Amino acid sequence: MSVEQVKEKWSNQISTLTIGATKEEGGTRTSKVVVGGESTLPYLFDEGQIPNKPVIAMEILDSEPVDWPCVLKEPFKGVLNDPVQWAKKCVDEYKAELLCLRLQGIHPDFGDASADKTADTVKSILQAVGVPLIILGCDHAEKDNQVLPKCCEVAKGESCLFGDATEDNYKTLTAACLADGHNIIGESPIDINIAKQVNILITDMGFDIKKIAMNPTIGALGYGMEYAYSIMERARLAALMGDKMLSMPFICFVGQEAWRSKEAKGAQAEHPEWGPEAQRGPVWEASTAISVLLSGADILTMRHPKAVEIVRKTIDSLMKK
Amino acid sequence: MLTIGERINGMFKDVGKAITSKDKNVIQDLAKKQVECGADVLDVNVGPAAADAVAAMRWLIESIQEVTDVPLALDSTKADVIEEGLKLAKKKAIINSTTAKKAKLDTLLPLAKKYDSGIIGLTMGESGIPRDRNERAEHAAVIISACMEAGIPIENLYLDPIILPVNVTQFQSLEVLEAIRDLKILSDPAPKTVLGLSNVSQGTDKRSLINRTFLVMAIANGLDAAIVDPMDNELMDAAITAELLLNKHIYCDSFLDAYRKK
Known part of the structure; x- marks a missing residue:
């Protein structure tokens, strides 16, 4: 007797987010990135559709990184203080299909760059490369609110993804993205209730649900990864069961979290038993990335080219039905 | 719900x-x-x-x-x-409604089958309005087996245990709540349950209050659907909150808005 395979039926699907606009769509990008649209749990191809593969956004900074270890700086030697060359290197050499520009340099403690200067940087990067762009503030609410609207304005029509909007600071960025046709990231501190609330606050301002990505905040391997995993899993289950306010694609700041841990960046000289950091760091970042992929991540922002390569291969094999 | x-x-x-x-x-x-x-x-x-x-x-x-x-x-x-x-x-429409009476079932089930529609089954039969939970279950069983014979998937069936006005027959409210649980175990997959809610408060002085209180109790007992006045805001708020407390939705501060945006 054959046993019938039990399959889950879901009533809802994840929204589809498009980053980047080509010439025909009013932008100047030469390619676009489309994520989301899943109608099943990650990689369960038998139970629904997974129309788009997860995408890696390689991270670049507007100024020389202040807290990156040598292992992480090494692959970008010579371009670390030139965001335009850095962007080109990621695209030409490391085949990035999406870039994530982090505006560290606007933070009052790390350069306090002006809105105009930063907007020029954004413009130059958009001119230098054809891939779509994610643009992140510096986590200083006041400064972000001065600079990000200006960046939105100069990137008008390019359909970038801007972040992050939080429960306490979402209005300025939401209004700017709305005015200039960009997508937005809603951030919550590993808290499903706040994640849902942020999405409601953003949509209450008239923002299209299809233009929101959710940053659930993650912890790296060894630093609460399993907690973040379970929050993402719960949100995804609720979304597939019909909760529209949790049905946005996930963006996970993998590089940022992985390279915060001492296990990733600690030098072998200090921890001989941990082995060479040139391997350890990228592997730490890749393991963190693969874990969040399995809990439903759609966009991963990553740093080390070696980690990017490992995860890219993993995505390809996960997407093989 | x-x-x-x-x-x-x-x-x-x-x-x-x-x-x-x-x-x-x-x-x-x-x-x-x-x-x-x-x-x-x-x-x-x-x-x-x-x-x-x-x-x-x-x-x-x-x-x-x-x-x-x-x-x-x-x-x-x-x-x-x-x-x-x-x-x-x-x-896909819902037929409202058949009873357990043979003549009704014979006329309406073929329509439900032909048009692949849902159908509400009132748990009453030849003997009229059910007196208690047992009679409700009896009529429900008749409707379920008739649906099975007619080839109507049980997912399309909504059983209504029939609520009567509280000022006419007060003990029936409890019978209905118990019936909601009883009807669920009559088949696998379980039939859905529905209530024509407003009848509970017919002729009373505090209609909205009675409606929403009873709805919350029914939801807690597993009610799947209700025929209500959705423009009664407090009623809808109470229903949404009841489902939230049963962990059917994820909490957020604006959970009422979130539900309405579904």
């Missing part, structure tokens, strides 16, 4: 008048408002006023479907009125 909006019913004065005077705006306005307030399905009942009930049903459905595409519950005692609705409905 599946919310079935009850307001488009010729028994209501405004609707009865609109049907006789063919005033489309009143009907379309009620359709839109109910959907905005959270109705998933709209009940359509031509009421006693219409001379030609089939024509009235046709006119109501055409008017409603000009402004919304939510599914309809076709509410009539006459099979030809229901069939007219089934022919016109753009989305």
Whole structure:
């Protein structure tokens, strides 16, 4: 007797987010990135559709990184203080299909760059490369609110993804993205209730649900990864069961979290038993990335080219039905 | 909970008048408002006023479907009125309703099968209104087996244990709550349950309060659907909150808005 395979039926699907606009769509990008649209749990191809593969956004900074270890700086030697060359290197050499520009340099403690200067940087990067762009503030609410609207304005029509909007600071960025046709990231501190609330606050301002990505905040391997995993899993289950306010694609700041841990960046000289950091760091970042992929991540922002390569291969094999 | 909006019913004065005077705006306005307030399905009942009930049903459905595409519950005692609705409905409709009486089942189940519609089954039979939970289960069993024989998937069946006005027969409220649980174990997959809620408060002085209190109790007992006035904001808030407390939705500070945005 054959046993019938039990399959889950879901009533809802994840929204589809498009980053980047080509010439025909009013932008100047030469390619676009489309994520989301899943109608099943990650990689369960038998139970629904997974129309788009997860995408890696390689991270670049507007100024020389202040807290990156040598292992992480090494692959970008010579371009670390030139965001335009850095962007080109990621695209030409490391085949990035999406870039994530982090505006560290606007933070009052790390350069306090002006809105105009930063907007020029954004413009130059958009001119230098054809891939779509994610643009992140510096986590200083006041400064972000001065600079990000200006960046939105100069990137008008390019359909970038801007972040992050939080429960306490979402209005300025939401209004700017709305005015200039960009997508937005809603951030919550590993808290499903706040994640849902942020999405409601953003949509209450008239923002299209299809233009929101959710940053659930993650912890790296060894630093609460399993907690973040379970929050993402719960949100995804609720979304597939019909909760529209949790049905946005996930963006996970993998590089940022992985390279915060001492296990990733600690030098072998200090921890001989941990082995060479040139391997350890990228592997730490890749393991963190693969874990969040399995809990439903759609966009991963990553740093080390070696980690990017490992995860890219993993995505390809996960997407093989 | 599946919310079935009850307001488009010729028994209501405004609707009865609109049907006789063919005033489309009143009907379309009620359709839109109910959907905005959270109705998933709209009940359509031509009421006693219409001379030609089939024509009235046709006119109501055409008017409603000009402004919304939510599914309809076709509410009539006459099979030809229901069939007219089934022919016109753009989305999978619900027949409202059969009973356990043989004549009713023989007429309506073939229609449910032909049009692949849902069907509400009132747990009453030849002997009239059920006296307790056991009689409700008996009638429900008759309806379930008739559906199985007719090839109607149990997922399409909504059993209504029939609530009576609390000021007429007070002990029936508890019987209905128990029946909601009992009916669920009669088949696998379990049949869905539904209540024509407003009947519980018929003729009382505190209708809205009684309605929403009973609805919350019924939801806690596993009720799947209810025929209600979705424009009663406090009623809808109470239902949404009850489901939240049963962990059916994820909490957030704006959980009422979040539910309505679904």
